Amino acid sequence: xGAIWYREKREVTADEYERFFxxxxxxxxxxxxxLHYSTDVPISIKSxxxxxxxxxxx
Amino acid sequence: xxxxxxxxxxxxxxxxxxxxxxxxxxxxxxLITKLRNVLTRRVIKLIDDEAKRNADKYAQWYKEFGNFxxxxxxxxxxxxxxxxxxxxxxxxxxxxxxSMSLDDYVxxxxxxxxxxxxxxxxxxxxxxxxxxxxxxxxxxxxxxxLVNNVDEILxxxxxxxxxxxxxxxxxxxxxxxxxxxxxxxxDSMERSRLPxxxxxxxxLWLKNSLKDKIAKVSISKRLKDTPAIISGNMSxxxxxxxxxxxxxx
Numbered sequence: 001x002g003a004i005w006y007r008e009k010r011e012v013t014a015d016e017y018e019r020f021f022x023x024x025x026x027x028x029x030x031x032x033x034x035l036h037y038s039t040d041v042p043i044s045i046k047s048x049x050x051x052x053x054x055x056x057x058x
Numbered sequence: 059x060x061x062x063x064x065x066x067x068x069x070x071x072x073x074x075x076x077x078x079x080x081x082x083x084x085x086x087x088x089l090i091t092k093l094r095n096v097l098t099r100r101v102i103k104l105i106d107d108e109a110k111r112n113a114d115k116y117a118q119w120y121k122e123f124g125n126f127x128x129x130x131x132x133x134x135x136x137x138x139x140x141x142x143x144x145x146x147x148x149x150x151x152x153x154x155x156x157s158m159s160l161d162d163y164v165x166x167x168x169x170x171x172x173x174x175x176x177x178x179x180x181x182x183x184x185x186x187x188x189x190x191x192x193x194x195x196x197x198x199x200x201x202x203x204l205v206n207n208v209d210e211i212l213x214x215x216x217x218x219x220x221x222x223x224x225x226x227x228x229x230x231x232x233x234x235x236x237x238x239x240x241x242x243x244x245d246s247m248e249r250s251r252l253p254x255x256x257x258x259x260x261x262l263w264l265k266n267s268l269k270d271k272i273a274k275v276s277i278s279k280r281l282k283d284t285p286a287i288i289s290g291n292m293s294x295x296x297x298x299x300x301x302x303x304x305x306x307x
Contacts, residue, residue: 049068
């Protein structure tokens, strides 16, 4: 899978986001919220950030 | 990412970062700090937006991750205010299964109400039957129910939200009465039918027999069904915490 955080938001499908999260977090549990965030100000950032729906700190 | 947001997963690419970074100088370079600040704010905003879009979905998530947010409030002074908005509480008027944010509470405040009232209790039901709740019965003043000790620590550490002070309903009654309005004052005047000659000796006796333990005895106007109540500057769970600390030395 390519670097989806470099691509335009509208070019990435929901399925690709899901698969990327599975790979990244090494889990089959779907994520809760997702943010594809790019900006140039104040610094140049290209990012895809996930908030999972569960955690294992108990 | 700051430590309390350790559950966040993702990829962040920043073209301004030098390609060859050795471990020690990337840890606290100014650029990394900037990057972290931007991302932290953005992630908090993401959660806030999603919470507004779908409250039920958020409530579910909050059950799992609420403690991370609370940790954030304790350690992250810069983002404290926006983190406070992410908190959810049960309240007396909303019922046990619905939660509200502090913004909701402030929106529903009565005109002139200046305090955010809360009660701490081990369980939601216990809070409703607490004698401290009595003055609120029959009024439309809402009270937040904190069933988690951590919540109270947050309240007492930060003392206010949007200029409204957090007030435990176990402490001073003066504020409560001001917000409840005159109506209840008249009610309670009619109710106190015991003549002064009988009341004062009783108060004296009570004070003398408990003089090591209490500072003063006063006639309470707040109660309807319960004969007496202990009130203090701290709430009962704070006192419990202090006891715990004492026993641990």
